[in-house]
Amino acid sequence: MTFGSGAMTNSINEIPDSKVLLIIGSNPTEAHPIIGTKMKQAVARGAKVVAVDPRRTEMADVADVWLRLRPGTDIALINGIMNIILANGWEDKKFIAERTEGFDQLREQVAKFPPEVVSKITGVPVDQLIEAARIYATAESAQIFYTLGITEHIYGTDNVMILADLSMLTGNVGKVNSGVNPLRGQNNVQGACDMGALPDVLPGYQKVTSPTVRAKFEAAWDVPIKSEPGLMLPDMLEAALSHEVRAMYVMGEDPVLTDADVNHVREALETLDFLVVQNIFLSETAKLADVVLPAGSFAEKDGTFTNTERRVQRVNKAIEPIGHARADWKIICDLATRMGYPFAYASPADVMQEIASLTPQYAGITFERLGRKGLQWPVPDAEHPGTKFLHEGKFARGKGLFMAIEYQVPDEPPDEEYPLLLSTGRRLSHYNISTRYSEALDSYAPEELAELNPEDAERLGIKDGERVKVASRRGALETKIRVTDRVLPGMLWMSFHYKESPANVLTNAASDKVTKTYEYKVCGVKVSKLI
Amino acid sequence: MEWITLSIDGRTVTVPKGTTVLEACRMNNIPIPTLCHDPELSNYGSCRMCIVEIEGMRNLPPSCVTQATQGMVVRTQTSKVRNARTTILELLVANHPLDCMTCQKMGDCALAEYAYEYRVTGEVFKGQRRELPLDDSNPFILRDPNKCILCGKCVRACEEIQGRSVLDFSFRGFNAQVGPAFNLPYSESECVFCGSCVSVCPVGALTEKKMVGQGRPWEVEKVQTTCPFCGTGCNFDLNVKDGKVIGVTSNPEAPVNGKALCVKGRFGMDLIHNSERLTTPLIKKDGEFVEATWDEAMDLVAQKLGEVKQEHGADAIAVLSSARCTNEENFLMQKLARAVIGTNNIDHCART
Numbered sequence: 051m052t053f054g055s056g057a058m059t060n061s062i063n064e065i066p067d068s069k070v071l072l073i074i075g076s077n078p079t080e081a082h083p084i085i086g087t088k089m090k091q092a093v094a095r096g097a098k099v100v101a102v103d104p105r106r107t108e109m110a111d112v113a114d115v116w117l118r119l120r121p122g123t124d125i126a127l128i129n130g131i132m133n134i135i136l137a138n139g140w141e142d143k144k145f146i147a148e149r150t151e152g153f154d155q156l157r158e159q160v161a162k163f164p165p166e167v168v169s170k171i172t173g174v175p176v177d178q179l180i181e182a183a184r185i186y187a188t189a190e191s192a193q194i195f196y197t198l199g200i201t202e203h204i205y206g207t208d209n210v211m212i213l214a215d216l217s218m219l220t221g222n223v224g225k226v227n228s229g230v231n232p233l234r235g236q237n238n239v240q241g242a243c244d245m246g247a248l249p250d251v252l253p254g255y256q257k258v259t260s261p262t263v264r265a266k267f268e269a270a271w272d273v274p275i276k277s278e279p280g281l282m283l284p285d286m287l288e289a290a291l292s293h294e295v296r297a298m299y300v301m302g303e304d305p306v307l308t309d310a311d312v313n314h315v316r317e318a319l320e321t322l323d324f325l326v327v328q329n330i331f332l333s334e335t336a337k338l339a340d341v342v343l344p345a346g347s348f349a350e351k352d353g354t355f356t357n358t359e360r361r362v363q364r365v366n367k368a369i370e371p372i373g374h375a376r377a378d379w380k381i382i383c384d385l386a387t388r389m390g391y392p393f394a395y396a397s398p399a400d401v402m403q404e405i406a407s408l409t410p411q412y413a414g415i416t417f418e419r420l421g422r423k424g425l426q427w428p429v430p431d432a433e434h435p436g437t438k439f440l441h442e443g444k445f446a447r448g449k450g451l452f453m454a455i456e457y458q459v460p461d462e463p464p465d466e467e468y469p470l471l472l473s474t475g476r477r478l479s480h481y482n483i484s485t486r487y488s489e490a491l492d493s494y495a496p497e498e499l500a501e502l503n504p505e506d507a508e509r510l511g512i513k514d515g516e517r518v519k520v521a522s523r524r525g526a527l528e529t530k531i532r533v534t535d536r537v538l539p540g541m542l543w544m545s546f547h548y549k550e551s552p553a554n555v556l557t558n559a560a561s562d563k564v565t566k567t568y569e570y571k572v573c574g575v576k577v578s579k580l581i
Numbered sequence: 582m583e584w585i586t587l588s589i590d591g592r593t594v595t596v597p598k599g600t601t602v603l604e605a606c607r608m609n610n611i612p613i614p615t616l617c618h619d620p621e622l623s624n625y626g627s628c629r630m631c632i633v634e635i636e637g638m639r640n641l642p643p644s645c646v647t648q649a650t651q652g653m654v655v656r657t658q659t660s661k662v663r664n665a666r667t668t669i670l671e672l673l674v675a676n677h678p679l680d681c682m683t684c685q686k687m688g689d690c691a692l693a694e695y696a697y698e699y700r701v702t703g704e705v706f707k708g709q710r711r712e713l714p715l716d717d718s719n720p721f722i723l724r725d726p727n728k729c730i731l732c733g734k735c736v737r738a739c740e741e742i743q744g745r746s747v748l749d750f751s752f753r754g755f756n757a758q759v760g761p762a763f764n765l766p767y768s769e770s771e772c773v774f775c776g777s778c779v780s781v782c783p784v785g786a787l788t789e790k791k792m793v794g795q796g797r798p799w800e801v802e803k804v805q806t807t808c809p810f811c812g813t814g815c816n817f818d819l820n821v822k823d824g825k826v827i828g829v830t831s832n833p834e835a836p837v838n839g840k841a842l843c844v845k846g847r848f849g850m851d852l853i854h855n856s857e858r859l860t861t862p863l864i865k866k867d868g869e870f871v872e873a874t875w876d877e878a879m880d881l882v883a884q885k886l887g888e889v890k891q892e893h894g895a896d897a898i899a900v901l902s903s904a905r906c907t908n909e910e911n912f913l914m915q916k917l918a919r920a921v922i923g924t925n926n927i928d929h930c931a932r933t
């Protein structure tokens with residue numbers, strides 16, 4: 051992306067000493083609870099907080115300024131804040147001159163977003179915009195945190211790039227307590243990306259289109275590597291429907307419950323000639339499979355996860371796999387061998403050796419060195435102590451590049467027929483869907499409670515705790531309602547943990563043009579009483 | 582860094598300036614009993630178990646709140662010190678239930694450990710005992726107020742680690758209790774069940790409900806690992822007995838989180854032994870799943886993928902890897918796609 055790298059720039063344990071936290075589209079006390087507690091520790095030590103969220107989250111409650119913007123208007127908001135920063139001369143001129151390029155284009159773009167215009171688009175009062183800009187730009191150091199609602203994946207999409215712009219404009223990057231930090235949701239999404247579980251890059255974000263990169267891997271693996279990037283998940287599903295893709299092998303995921311517009315996903319998977327699913331439970335996706343392979347849980351295998359601050363940490367086997375289940379790595383090795391290319395690894399530590407030999411960021415990592423504390427990549431060699439924060443003195447791509455970002459409207463804003471805006475997210479006690487298999491957690495939060503503002507509830511005649519029908523252009527479901535001013539009027543918020551109320555039958559599969567990340571955050575729905 | 586030198590039990594030790602006497606002892610492996618101290622929390626100095634004798638000081642100061650100074654002469658095990666500690670313990674034990682046999686904390690209880698070491702009998706101050714009801718209002722935490730020694734660690738953990746201040750002291754004197762404000766049950770408080778309070782409780786007043794009766798500390802093997810539930814990457818110890826994970830306890834060495842965890846990491850691990858776990862390969866025949874051996878299942882997969890590749894080319898196969906699996910597994914999966922099958926059709930469901 052803008053800096054040439056896509057991970058959290060700083061470390062989690064810097065958070066309690068932060069001076070300013072700008073938290074945007076992110077609900078850390080529920081989605082990343084320990085990061086949330088560290089933010090609250092920072093607040094207790096006097097840090098200032100700017101929260102940007104349409105929903106009243108815990109951090110919004112403790113924030114110095116809470117910008118309650120309309121969902122999907124983040125780009126206009128940040129452009130507006132940059133406009134105010136420039137108008138007041140709060141930018142870091144030295145940083146811009148020495149370490150960035152593209153500033154003139156940014157200035158031109160930002161000029162189109164005077165505070166009054168931005169206030170109209172976002173619904174945030176002008177004085178709050180100014181206050182937020184002042185707090186962020188005039189701080190000694192300031193960190194940005196974002197998650198869902200801004201977007202994900204390893205390449206900058208517009209929302210991510212504009213946050214990078216904001217940080218560079220004020221010189222808040224490349225030092226302690228200053229940076230742009232994606233909080234990655236799934237435990238090892240960072241690692242899955244690092245390891246090249248992406249169609250266009252090999253491990254370490256090395257592009258398959260590069261002949262030198264391919265030559266390195268071809269030499270190591272002794273096979274030719276295709277130079278064309280492969281299909282991203284949404285395109286895989288389209289290709290399944292058109293019979294270009296005939297077989298799929300799905301490990302550890304449940305796209306039928308977690309992907310947008312699940313009825314469409316189901317149809318695509320059903321069209322396949324052959325589907326293999328490898329999982330620890332008979333997931334909704336596994337039910338569609340021709341062959342189901344029982345995998346071991348994290349307690350049943352050795353390996354490593356990489357967390358959101360790039361820390362590679364050990365996963366240690368505590369028990370033997372349940373029944374005839376097998377660790378995923380063993381199943382993959384077995385399959386490769388049966389397909390005529392023996393994977394003869396004695397252990398995950400062996401695999402890490404090969405990873406280190408091919409992945410520059412992991413070059414100095416061995417299981418032994420990870421020990422009990424892990425290491426934060428980049429770890430370029432066997433002596434390197436790991437990297438606490440990125441971009442010190444220099445960006446991965448050299449100079450930081452400002453990107454002028456246009457404001458875009460969501461793909462499916464609410465309209466007359468579907469007047470409410472549905473937004474989805476995570477709850478504290480659940481993680482995607484797997485935690486539903488914890489009896490203790492499930493008994494604590496057993497069912498969906500979709501949040502609706504009292505104004506709308508009254509207009510629709512819906513009471514707190516009532517079961518209702520929610521419908522979008524793609525599907526419908528039933529759910530219980532919680533009437534609360536945590537959400538804005540005109541908005542409905544749901545989690546996606548419950549197969550009894552599968553929010554993703556409603557969501558829109560329109561996806562980001564670069565990352566193919568679905569637009570989970572905005573789609574039109576209507577709520578009606580059950581008859 | 583500035584250093585100072587002092588004498589502890591006749592040994593000369595050098596420590597950084599700003600160190601407490603307690604820390605100076607611990608750095609040098611000199612044991613000091615403590616009940617209300619925790620290195621991750623602020624110091625309270627209330628239990629007085631950590632008292633020591635310091636030359637030139639008249640009383641016995643608590644070492645956890647006393648700064649070490651240059652030339653200080655400290656004694657940690659004089660009879661004066663030991664007698665005072667014994668009295669404190671006798672008082673605590675006087676109104677403490679002595680059902681250690683059935684107590685979940687047995688073998689890991691600071692009070693029992695010190696009572697044993699100091700030969701406390703419970704006979705010195707025969708006191709009235711509390712008979713308060715247990716709080717088992719929630720699926721995670723069991724609170725037995727009768728066992729509480731009012732050390733206040735849980736109060737500080739909730740406030741300082743979790744930032745919540747759910748817990749507090751209520752009532753006074755003999756009736757004093759520590760628990761959710763207004764003495765409400767946990768389930769009716771603002772508690773988010775992070776279990777930080779449980780992780781610091783030195784006695785059996787707060788315990789992990791699901792672990793009750795599952796194993797004694799000396800039967801349990803602790804395996805440090807990384808939480809599979811979010812990208813924060815907390816570490817903790819899986820508690821294993823007889824090949825079964827019976828629960829989770831904090832590992833103070835955890836690099837990201839120390840002793841803190843959230844409800845998912847601390848209390849969600851019962852999913853490992855959920856009865857719905859898949860335990861054998863399944864092959865669908867006429868729309869129904871039939872149990873199969875690994876050989877049957879793997880041969881079928883290898884054969885089918887081989888056929889698709891033969892007939893439609895490698896790009897007719899697509900592979901979804903997983904942000905829940907390990908780095909090694911993701912690496913192998915993309916290698917399987919690229920080197921074995923021959924396609925770049927590899928992705929994962931990256932919902933952040």
Ligand code: SF4
Nearest residue numbers: 739772774775776778
């Ligand atoms: S579980 Fe956590 S939030 Fe609840 S009382 Fe204990 S420390 Fe406080």
Ligand code: SF4
Nearest residue numbers: 729730732733735782
């Ligand atoms: S419940 Fe435990 S930690 Fe809390 S005051 Fe009582 S003994 Fe101390």
Ligand code: SF4
Nearest residue numbers: 808810811815843846
């Ligand atoms: S314990 Fe909670 S905050 Fe920590 S990694 Fe697990 S789910 Fe995330």
Ligand code: FES
Nearest residue numbers: 626628629631645
């Ligand atoms: S440990 Fe020092 S007073 Fe309690």
